[in-house]
Amino acid sequence: MSIITASNLSKSFGPVDIFSGLYFAVPKGARMALVGPNGVGKTTLLRILVGLEEPSGGTVARAKNLRIGYLPQEAEFEMTGTVWEVCLDCFAHLQRQQGELERLEAEMSDPQKREQALVRYGPLQEAFERRGGYTFQTRIKQVLTGLGFSSGDFHLPLEHLSGGQRTRAFLARLLLSDPDLLLLDEPTNHLDIAAVEWLEGYLSQWAGAAVLVSHDRYFLDKVANGIFEMTAASVETYRGNYSAYVAQRVERWERRHEIFESEKARLLKDMEYIKKNISGQNVAQAKGKLRRLTRIVQAIEQVGVEAVLSKNWLELSGEVTTTTSPFGVDEAERRVRALHLPDHRPPRLNLQLRAEKRSGELVIRTLDLQIGYPGKPLFSAPNIELRRRECAALIGPNGAGKTTFLKTALGQLEPLAGEVILGASLQIGYFAQAHEGLNPENTLIQEIQTVAPNMLPAEARHYLGRYIFSGDEVFKKVEVLSGGERGRLALAKLSLQDTNLLLLDEPTNHLDIPSQEILQDVLDEYGGTILLVTHDRYLINALATQIWEIDPDETALTAFKGTYSQMKEERERLAALRADEGVRSLRAASPQGEAPPQGPTSDSGKKRRSQENSESIKVERRRIARLQELENKIAALESELAEIGCRLENPPADTPLVRKLGNQYAALQKEMDGLLSEWESSHLYI
Numbered sequence: 277m278s279i280i281t282a283s284n285l286s287k288s289f290g291p292v293d294i295f296s297g298l299y300f301a302v303p304k305g306a307r308m309a310l311v312g313p314n315g316v317g318k319t320t321l322l323r324i325l326v327g328l329e330e331p332s333g334g335t336v337a338r339a340k341n342l343r344i345g346y347l348p349q350e351a352e353f354e355m356t357g358t359v360w361e362v363c364l365d366c367f368a369h370l371q372r373q374q375g376e377l378e379r380l381e382a383e384m385s386d387p388q389k390r391e392q393a394l395v396r397y398g399p400l401q402e403a404f405e406r407r408g409g410y411t412f413q414t415r416i417k418q419v420l421t422g423l424g425f426s427s428g429d430f431h432l433p434l435e436h437l438s439g440g441q442r443t444r445a446f447l448a449r450l451l452l453s454d455p456d457l458l459l460l461d462e463p464t465n466h467l468d469i470a471a472v473e474w475l476e477g478y479l480s481q482w483a484g485a486a487v488l489v490s491h492d493r494y495f496l497d498k499v500a501n502g503i504f505e506m507t508a509a510s511v512e513t514y515r516g517n518y519s520a521y522v523a524q525r526v527e528r529w530e531r532r533h534e535i536f537e538s539e540k541a542r543l544l545k546d547m548e549y550i551k552k553n554i555s556g557q558n559v560a561q562a563k564g565k566l567r568r569l570t571r572i573v574q575a576i577e578q579v580g581v582e583a584v585l586s587k588n589w590l591e592l593s594g595e596v597t598t599t600t601s602p603f604g605v606d607e608a609e610r611r612v613r614a615l616h617l618p619d620h621r622p623p624r625l626n627l628q629l630r631a632e633k634r635s636g637e638l639v640i641r642t643l644d645l646q647i648g649y650p651g652k653p654l655f656s657a658p659n660i661e662l663r664r665r666e667c668a669a670l671i672g673p674n675g676a677g678k679t680t681f682l683k684t685a686l687g688q689l690e691p692l693a694g695e696v697i698l699g700a701s702l703q704i705g706y707f708a709q710a711h712e713g714l715n716p717e718n719t720l721i722q723e724i725q726t727v728a729p730n731m732l733p734a735e736a737r738h739y740l741g742r743y744i745f746s747g748d749e750v751f752k753k754v755e756v757l758s759g760g761e762r763g764r765l766a767l768a769k770l771s772l773q774d775t776n777l778l779l780l781d782e783p784t785n786h787l788d789i790p791s792q793e794i795l796q797d798v799l800d801e802y803g804g805t806i807l808l809v810t811h812d813r814y815l816i817n818a819l820a821t822q823i824w825e826i827d828p829d830e831t832a833l834t835a836f837k838g839t840y841s842q843m844k845e846e847r848e849r850l851a852a853l854r855a856d857e858g859v860r861s862l863r864a865a866s867p868q869g870e871a872p873p874q875g876p877t878s879d880s881g882k883k884r885r886s887q888e889n890s891e892s893i894k895v896e897r898r899r900i901a902r903l904q905e906l907e908n909k910i911a912a913l914e915s916e917l918a919e920i921g922c923r924l925e926n927p928p929a930d931t932p933l934v935r936k937l938g939n940q941y942a943a944l945q946k947e948m949d950g951l952l953s954e955w956e957s958s959h960l961y962i
Contacts, residue, residue: 277304279342279457279485280325282511285334287320293508294320298334300504300511302457307479307486309496309518312506314760314788318489319349321506322459325487345455349462349489353446359420359437360430362445366452367412373404381935397934410945414952419448422474424467440466451478458486464495468673469811491789493518493814518814522793536581536617543569543612547605554605563602570602573611580618625764625794626742628771629705631804635776636700637664639805640685644694647677647684653692654680655826657833662822664699667799667806669816669840672826678809679709681826682779685807705775709782709809711762713769716755720745720765723754727772743768759786767795776804784812816840906951913948917941 278301286296294317302308310318323329325336326346338344355362364371377400383393408415420430423444434442443466450458458479464472476498479486487504490496496503496518503514503521512528514521546565553562575584578596603611640662648654654677662668670678683689685696686706706713714723721736731739737750743764757765763786770778778799784792796818799806810816816823817840826833836843920941 278302279304279339281337282325283335283337285321285324285336286332287317287324287329288332295506295508296333297509298506298511300513302485302487305483305485306502307482307488307500308502308504309488309490309500309521310504310506311496311518311521311789313790316506316508318506319461322346322461322487322489323348326459339456342457343453343455344457344459345450345453346459347443347447347450347461347463349465353442355434355442355446355449358431358433359425359445359448360416362434362449363416363420363452366449366454367408367416370404370407370409370412373400373407373409377401377404377938381938384934394934401938410941414949416448416452417949417953419451419478422471422478423448424471444471454484456484458482458484458488460486461489462491463488464490464492469671469813491784491787491792492812493789493792494812494817497814532582533617535585536615539576539581539585540612540615543572543615547609547612550608551605566605566608567602569608569612571598573603573608573615574598576615577611625744625767625791627767627794627798629778629798629802629804630771630774631776631802632774633701633703633776635664635702635805639664639666639699639702639777640668640807641697641699642694643697645691645696646693647681648692649680649689650692653831655828655831655833657681657694657824658835660824660833660835662805662807664805665803666821667808667819668822668824669820670807670809670824670826671811671816673828676826676828678826679781682706682781682807682809685779702777703773703775704777704779705770705773707766707770707778707780707783709785711766714754714762714766716753718754720750720752720754723765724768724772727769740768760788760791763787764791778802778804778806778808780806781809782811783808784810784815813840906954910948910951913944913951917944917948920944 281301282298285298287294298321310321312318320329324331326344327336328346357365377397380393380397380400383389384397386393404410417427417430421427425441425444425448429441434445437445447460447463450460463475467475472492472495476495479488479499486499488496488500498517500517502516503518505512505514505521505525514524516524546569550562550566550569553559554566556562571589572584575592575596575598579592583595584592602608638661640660642657642660644659645657646653646655647657670681672678680689684691685698686704715726718726720740721733724736724739725731728736728739740750745761745764754762754765763783767783780799783795787795792812792815796815799815799819806819808816808819820840821837823836823838823840823843824833825836836846838846920937
């Protein structure tokens with residue numbers, strides 16, 4: 277069952293057509309990712325679906341009483357109050373029910389009103405519990421914490437928040453409002469990785485439907501169960517997540533190509549028959565074939581091979597216009613040979629990166645390295661190595677020091693301690709996140725000529741066309757370019773250099789998904805070494821052979837040899853086993869389980885180590901004991917709550933007893949919330 281359906285949808289702004297002829301439907305419970313190149317109209321389409329804009333043509337049919345929650349990419353949200361208050365507004369109906377329950381409890385103490393109040397209290401209390409009346413405040417805390425708000429932020433006035441914080445508050449409110457359909461435009465903007473991962477988990481369990489626009493392919497892999505691929509002329513539907521879509525897309529294009537070539541070959545074979553027989557004995561048959569071929573060719577030219585083969589002529593008659601008289605033989609052959617398979621795919625970057633000169637085997641090595649600025653150390657790094665043709669991904673939150681590390685490796689900044697040693701025969705290419713290497717006063721052609729001085733203007737113009745700069749765009753100044761255009765220009769310059777070590781700082785920023793895919797393929801085929809700084813987890817997982825992660829809380833970098841998925845799996849495995857390992861470590865640390873000392877150790881060293889082990893064992897034992905205690909208490913409370921809930925579903929006639937049970941339920945729920953909060957905090961250290 278579809279909850280929203282678009283039919284023959286089109287949108288124009290003045291004489292400019294954005295898209296036309298779009299047909300698609302969102303099934304109930306589907307989580308559809310809407311993908312396509314920048315500028316194709318994805319945001320405009322979402323606004324039409326929610327009803328904020330009208331289409332130029334076509335219709336949008338929405339299910340009756342459909343509740344839609346829409347997160348715009350950039351907007352001023354009309355909300356007032358604190359973060360907590362705007363989320364609490366989602367549960368106004370429960371707050372009203374809560375007030376009504378309290379009023380009925382008061383009436384039950386009045387003998388004249390008791391019986392009538394008692395009759396109303398039971399069903400109302402049951403509905404209140406069923407709708408989450410005893411848990412909605414816990415839900416608010418969970419969602420706000422998941423999206424990166426600390427408990428100290430809950431009661432901040434919205435006017436004191438940054439734009440990104442206000443967007444997160446609005447997203448929290450949308451999630452808590454439980455709409456039937458979520459329309460989210462770049463929901464991972466303004467979220468750190470921890471918040472994105474929380475949102476992935478939340479949406480993957482979302483019971484409603486959703487349409488998601490995002491450049492984060494890893495996010496789409498985790499959340500989406502269907503893909504809408506949007507072009508200016510169609511929306512194609514694919515099953516599965518983003519990775520499944522990539523595989524299906526290739527298969528679909530190959531199948532279409534085969535069908536088209538087969539049909540074209542059949543038409544050419546018919547042409548051979550027509551040419552041989554149009555003046556011979558089988559002239560009637562040849563003329564009949566020519567009439568049919570004329571009609572088929574005109575239909576293919578207008579609606580494509582697939583439509584012609586999948587519909588009968590009665591269905592096609594309303595979509596195509598054909599001539600009453602057949603083509604001449606020469607015209608028919610010319611038109612058949614001119615048939616081509618329409619390619620609605622977006623313009624593609626024609627990117628190449630050269631690594632012709634071989635570097636030494638050891639490319640980057642650090643020794644006792646400390647990164648930062650005088651008076652502001654950022655992190656220390658272990659002694660790490662990056663070897664030829666490896667790819668290391670340097671990850672961490674904003675401000676952790678990733679760009680500072682790159683600049684230190686380039687020699688633009690001095691380390692606070694230790695050193696970064698670069699290998700032999702290196703030719704370094706650097707892609708800066710802020711594109712500082714671009715001169716804002718230059719035109720695009722002039723900027724290309726800074727790295728290719730012998731390239732003529734006509735050659736530079738043709739070269740820039742490979743990076744989707746067309747017409748007079750090549751005469752624009754750098755200062756007026758968008759973020760995505762600057763990124764493409766920086767990549768165009770980088771590909772003109774012969775490098776064997778690439779230092780890339782957020783290379784996929786502002787790139788649409790098709791361009792991200794091309795960049796990924798090019799980097800995968802690159803013959804040199806790569807040090808990559810990016811938030812693009814899909815790119816990291818595809819390329820990285822090492823993960824270097826900066827933890828600003830620990831002011832330290834840790835290195836993991838393997839892919840991003842392998843690192844995540846390893847951490848999840850360790851987290852799952854940590855409690856059991858803690859128990860085993862307690863047993864192993866007992867006197868009978870101690871391993872013999874390795875080499876000579878001073879008595880004072882033995883004593884200090886023994887004291888440290890003893891103290892850590894005590895702390896671990898207390899933590900494990902407290903966790904067990906919490907779990908036992910939570911289980912007991914759940915049982916009590918279930919028992920009281922059952923009694924309140926069919927309340928006794930004793931009014932004071934009903935009031936007492938309601939108060940007990942509320943008190944137990946409050947205690948449960950506190951224990952769950954402590955239990956979750958304790959598990960952060962597991």
